[in-house]
Amino acid sequence: MTVVSKAGMQWKNWAGTVKSRPSRIVFPESVDDVVGIVKQCVEQGLRIRAVGSGHSFTRLVQTDECLISLDRLQGLASVDPEKGIVEVWAGTKLKALGDQLCSHGLSQENLGDINAQSIAGAVSTGTHGTGIRFGSLSTQVVGLTIVTAAGEVLNCSTESHPSLFPALQVSLGLLGVIVKVRLRVIPLLKLRYESMRLSVETCLDQLDTWRTENRHFEFFLFPYSRLVQAKRMNETAEPPSPHLRWNHFKQLVLENGFFWLLSESCRLFPSLCPSVSRLSAKAVPSVSGAGLSHRLFATPRLVRFHEMEYSVPADRMKEVVEEIQEAIERHRFAVHFPIECRYVKKDDIWLSPAYERDSAYIAVHMYKGMPYQAYFSCIEEIFWKHEGRPHWGKMHGMDIAGLHKAYPRLGDFLAVREKWDPHNLFANDYLAQLFGIAPDSPQR
Numbered sequence: 225m226t227v228v229s230k231a232g233m234q235w236k237n238w239a240g241t242v243k244s245r246p247s248r249i250v251f252p253e254s255v256d257d258v259v260g261i262v263k264q265c266v267e268q269g270l271r272i273r274a275v276g277s278g279h280s281f282t283r284l285v286q287t288d289e290c291l292i293s294l295d296r297l298q299g300l301a302s303v304d305p306e307k308g309i310v311e312v313w314a315g316t317k318l319k320a321l322g323d324q325l326c327s328h329g330l331s332q333e334n335l336g337d338i339n340a341q342s343i344a345g346a347v348s349t350g351t352h353g354t355g356i357r358f359g360s361l362s363t364q365v366v367g368l369t370i371v372t373a374a375g376e377v378l379n380c381s382t383e384s385h386p387s388l389f390p391a392l393q394v395s396l397g398l399l400g401v402i403v404k405v406r407l408r409v410i411p412l413l414k415l416r417y418e419s420m421r422l423s424v425e426t427c428l429d430q431l432d433t434w435r436t437e438n439r440h441f442e443f444f445l446f447p448y449s450r451l452v453q454a455k456r457m458n459e460t461a462e463p464p465s466p467h468l469r470w471n472h473f474k475q476l477v478l479e480n481g482f483f484w485l486l487s488e489s490c491r492l493f494p495s496l497c498p499s500v501s502r503l504s505a506k507a508v509p510s511v512s513g514a515g516l517s518h519r520l521f522a523t524p525r526l527v528r529f530h531e532m533e534y535s536v537p538a539d540r541m542k543e544v545v546e547e548i549q550e551a552i553e554r555h556r557f558a559v560h561f562p563i564e565c566r567y568v569k570k571d572d573i574w575l576s577p578a579y580e581r582d583s584a585y586i587a588v589h590m591y592k593g594m595p596y597q598a599y600f601s602c603i604e605e606i607f608w609k610h611e612g613r614p615h616w617g618k619m620h621g622m623d624i625a626g627l628h629k630a631y632p633r634l635g636d637f638l639a640v641r642e643k644w645d646p647h648n649l650f651a652n653d654y655l656a657q658l659f660g661i662a663p664d665s666p667q668r
């Protein structure tokens with residue numbers, strides 16, 4: 225068994241806001257390695273947390289016990305183009321997955337706005353993109369291979385484990401270590417994208433049309449401005465636009481470099497936020513082009529921030545966005561980051577924020593180093609008023625009672641967790657507190 229173990233090394237998430245010093249960080253190179261690690265940790269009374277790319281804002285991964293990374297288990301394990309099913313090692317990063325699928329003439333039907341996450345990490349929190357006809361990445365999963373707390377290797381699907389699978393599709397690392405993911409894929413997808421500047425009224429008054437007539441539609445609302453950036457993408461047979469690389473370069477330099485400079489100005493002089501936000505809105509370019517979907521979904525994000533995101537019923541998008549806009553102006557919050565608004569199709573996954581309802585996902589951000597608590601708390605109350613469900617990977621302040629109300633199947637999830645991990649091997653202090661799980665089991 226080859227296991228690299230790094231003791232005493234600090235781990236931190238992408239935003240640099242969650243840190244820990246695990247007593248052991250392990251990088252298994254095979255499924256047998258994972259089984260060995262699980263058994264060893266049980267013997268030694270150590271709890272285990274799995275990490276993907278560390279892109280969650282919440283303390284999901286934080287542990288001072290054993291941290292397991294599947295970075296050495298990456299790539300496609302098998303491809304069945306006829307059935308449209310691929311099997312992917314759990315540590316595979318979405319960017320690499322997109323490129324490898326492309327070389328087989330395949331694509332994922334939808335993706336989020338970055339591609340740095342691991343497939344297991346993305347699925348485990350219900351990571352989503354936009355498009356009312358498409359569910360989150362978890363809905364693309366048709367099977368999972370996990371190593372359970374008992375050290376068993378289990379191949380799970382709806383057919384084989386009907387009561388475990390809907391819990392596993394979004395499981396926050398609580399049900400075992402995912403080692404392989406079986407995904408439903410589609411033939412290589414080319415998209416035409418358009419980004420445009422619109423007035424808030426034009427955008428909000430035509431939301432039904434925008435969201436139903438486009439394969440993918442999202443918009444960014446700029447605080448203190450009457451403008452939004454709307455983006456839509458639709459299938460095309462056009463060849464990739466030659467200026468795509470140039471656009472990517474511009475995104476890196478302008479959207480990230482220039483935006484970082486503006487953000488630093490706002491951090492030092494918060495009263496600049498409204499003007500900076502209005503300036504950013506006016507700078508929204510009108511661009512269009514065509515390209516391979518996995519390249520178009522993702523945009524580089526180099527400026528670090530805090531983020532909170534909730535899903536609300538899809539029909540409430542306009543109402544909620546207007547209330548957020550009004551609250552920002554009333555409280556004069558120092559915020560210049562745009563509010564990201566997307567749509568996701570309903571699913572039947574127990575911990576999915578889109579469980580049994582078509583959803584509008586609304587995300588608020590704050591530049592790292594600027595106070596976010598008052599802003600997030602105020603906006604969170606708006607989400608709560610509209611039956612909001614928090615994204616598990618993003619910041620939120622919902623307590624256990626609120627979570628049970630928002631997630632009607634949370635009780636079922638916790639019962640399944642109790643059954644498969646009775647000694648809380650895969651819990652950490654954060655999740656124990658969030659879900660009322662005993663912090664440490666006397667049986668271990």
Ligand SMILES: Cc1cc2nc3c(=O)[nH]c(=O)nc-3n(C[C@H](O)[C@H](O)[C@H](O)COP(=O)(O)OP(=O)(O)OC[C@H]3O[C@@H](n4cnc5c(N)ncnc54)[C@H](O)[C@@H]3O)c2cc1C
Binds near residue numbers: 276344346403525
């Ligand atoms: C810049 C940025 C942009 C983002 N954009 C989006 C977006 O467009 N849409 C969206 O929905 N979210 C988005 N997110 C949130 C992000 O997609 C999720 O938090 C996702 O879970 C992160 O994936 P990861 O690989 O980094 O997982 P981590 O954050 O490392 O882990 C997430 C969870 O997965 C579990 N896990 C990881 N690997 C395994 C495994 N092998 N077995 C069992 N459990 C495992 C962890 O224990 C943890 O509970 C964004 C985050 C950032 C920082």
